[in-house]
Amino acid sequence: MxxxxxxxxxxxxxxxxxxxxxxxxxxxxxxxxxxxxxxxxALAAVDLQLGHLADAKQHVLKVVExxxxxxxxxxxxxxxxxxxxxxxxxxxxxxxVVELSSPTAEDAAGTPVHLALHNLEQLxxxxxxxxxxxxxxxPMSAAEREQMRRRFNQILDTxxxxxxxxxxxxxxxxxxxxxxxxxxxxxxxxRVLGLRNDGAAVAQTFRDGGGVACIDDLLSSAALAQLQxxxxxxxxxxxxxxxxxxxxYPESGFVSPLLLQLAAELKAALPELLGEHHLTYxxxxxxxxxxxxxxxxxxxxxxSLNFWITPDQAxxxxxxxxxxxxxxxxxxxxxxxxxxxxxxxxRVHLSQLGARQTSFAYAxxxxxxxxxxxxxxxxxxxxxEGFENRRRNITxxxxxxxxx
Numbered sequence: 001m002x003x004x005x006x007x008x009x010x011x012x013x014x015x016x017x018x019x020x021x022x023x024x025x026x027x028x029x030x031x032x033x034x035x036x037x038x039x040x041x042a043l044a045a046v047d048l049q050l051g052h053l054a055d056a057k058q059h060v061l062k063v064v065e066x067x068x069x070x071x072x073x074x075x076x077x078x079x080x081x082x083x084x085x086x087x088x089x090x091x092x093x094x095x096x097v098v099e100l101s102s103p104t105a106e107d108a109a110g111t112p113v114h115l116a117l118h119n120l121e122q123l124x125x126x127x128x129x130x131x132x133x134x135x136x137x138x139p140m141s142a143a144e145r146e147q148m149r150r151r152f153n154q155i156l157d158t159x160x161x162x163x164x165x166x167x168x169x170x171x172x173x174x175x176x177x178x179x180x181x182x183x184x185x186x187x188x189x190x191r192v193l194g195l196r197n198d199g200a201a202v203a204q205t206f207r208d209g210g211g212v213a214c215i216d217d218l219l220s221s222a223a224l225a226q227l228q229x230x231x232x233x234x235x236x237x238x239x240x241x242x243x244x245x246x247x248x249y250p251e252s253g254f255v256s257p258l259l260l261q262l263a264a265e266l267k268a269a270l271p272e273l274l275g276e277h278h279l280t281y282x283x284x285x286x287x288x289x290x291x292x293x294x295x296x297x298x299x300x301x302x303x304s305l306n307f308w309i310t311p312d313q314a315x316x317x318x319x320x321x322x323x324x325x326x327x328x329x330x331x332x333x334x335x336x337x338x339x340x341x342x343x344x345x346x347r348v349h350l351s352q353l354g355a356r357q358t359s360f361a362y363a364x365x366x367x368x369x370x371x372x373x374x375x376x377x378x379x380x381x382x383x384x385e386g387f388e389n390r391r392r393n394i395t396x397x398x399x400x401x402x403x404x
Contacts, residue, residue: 005036016335018300020046037063041073048080049300051278051401056080071100075251082250083278087260094255101251103178104238110165111177112240114288117152119176120145121387122235126182129233137180140172148176156244156289163244163291181253184233188258189222193265194365202369203272210327211371214360218307218367223258228309230256231392237286244291245378248284263396266305273369277303277398285378287391293378296346298330298339301372301397312364314389321362321381321391328355329373339373346375362391372397 007027014023027043040059047056057080063073078093123138124145134142155164168176194217206213219227236253237246248254263279280301287293306323315321328350330339338345359379360368370376383391 005030005034006038007042011042015042015046016337017333018336020049024050024052031059035062037067037070037073041076044076044080048076048083048280049399051399053080053084053278057084069100071097074100078250078255079281082260082263083280085260085264087257087264090260091255091257094250094253097251098181098253106177107165110167111173112163112242113152113155113159113166114163114244114291115237115240115246116166116168116176117149117156118237118246118286118288118387118390119179119235120148120152122232122237123175123179125387126233126235138172138175139170140175144172148172153289156291159244162242163240179235182233182235183253183256184230185256186226186229186258188256188261189220189226191220191265192223192258192262193269194218194220196269199270200272202270206273206369211374212325212358213369215307215367215369216363216365218365219262223262224309224365226258227256227394230258231284231286231309232388241294243293243295244289245285245287245293248286250282254282254284259394259396263398266396270369273303274398277400280397280399282394282396284392284394287378287381287383290382293381293391293393295343296324296326296350296375296377297341297343298375299372299395299397300336300340302400303369303398304372305367305369305396305398306376306393307367308362308364308391308393310364310383310390310392312362314384314391315362315381316384317380317382319361320359320379321383322360322366322379323368324377324379325358325360325368325370326350326355326375327358328353328375329371330375339375350375 011023011026024043024046027039027046030039031043040063044056044060047059060073060077060080063070064077067073074093075097078090078097081090081093120138127134127137155166202213202215234253236248238252239247239249241247259282267274267277285293362381381391383389
């Protein structure tokens with residue numbers, strides 16, 4: 001297999017603007033003459049968006065079979081297998097991705113302070129939860145931990161819109177920058193969704209509500225408790241955002257049998273909305289130290305599910321802390337960066353259109369199902385101090401089997 005032949009800029013532009021059918025046709029032609037890994041992976045990725053799942057799997061397998069240690073290919077194969085509901089194989093591939101991934105390179109500017117605070121709290125929590133000797137996971141004394149915690153909180157108290165970084169030395173500093181990889185593994189409960197027979201009503205609400213439906217008691221009590229344990233005990237929070245929240249993605253270990261079963265049960269329970277869709281991606285965010293969550297954006301999906309799992313008693317401002325939604329979708333001629341990262345342009349656009357904003361309050365085990373291209377953002381929130389009280393949400397993206 002050729003190692004050269006990168007994806008042409010014209011095709012990259014088609015992908016950025018969501019013209020997946022156009023991109024797939026161009027990449028398919030290139031794959032005949034120049035079947036390099038970049039071409040095949042790009043073709044597999046757009047086929048995943050289009051719902052051509054068998055073709056996507058065939059393209060990415062060519063790369064994986066030639067280079068089993070190719071992390072990007074293995075991660076894409078795992079996502080495609082999840083979309084195909086090949087759960088066991090998808091989980092195996094994601095586990096391989098974590099094992100193959102290199103540790104995060106040390107940044108000369110230091111570690112984001114909100115990431116360091118989260119890791120300190122989580123490692124301390126895990127030692128206490130599992131009865132481990134102090135220092136097993138975090139080689140710091142109790143006094144050093146408290147000193148660090150106070151220091152990080154003081155920095156965050158006075159931080160502006162961008163959270164600063166801190167220099168961390170020694171073994172303790174390394175653990176806070178790159179904690180040991182741990183993931184709680186449990187077989188999923190027999191049923192992940194809460195008992196319901198209101199699929200038709202939810203679909204009607206979705207249509208009447210302009211592409212938004214609120215679903216309470218989303219998960220069964222057993223599934224909710226298991227997912228809460230998974231998020232508290234798995235050191236999968238590896239991506240920090242400048243505003244002060246953290247992300248966990250399947251490539252860093254945010255994957256479990258429960259999450260994949262949830263996608264399958266959702267499709268079965270909501271056939272009018274999701275029956276012809278496939279899961280393309282998912283993640284979780286945790287807000288830190290009263291910092292804001294996501295800024296205004298739209299998702300790369302046809303339908304998104306966003307749901308919250310932190311207990312209600314942690315929310316110090318009941319009635320808030322959920323999601324702000326606008327009744328306007330991203331224009332079809334905007335690129336992914338335009339509608340996902342350019343908040344200034346988005347706000348100007350919404351103002352010009354006189355867009356209507358609706359607030360959905362936070363509630364434990366509440367989900368919002370919505371057209372992914374509708375603009376939305378995390379509502380202002382105030383949660384209690386302490387690791388277990390941090391605001392945590394999960395997002396799952398679904399695509400129709402056609403181009404946007």
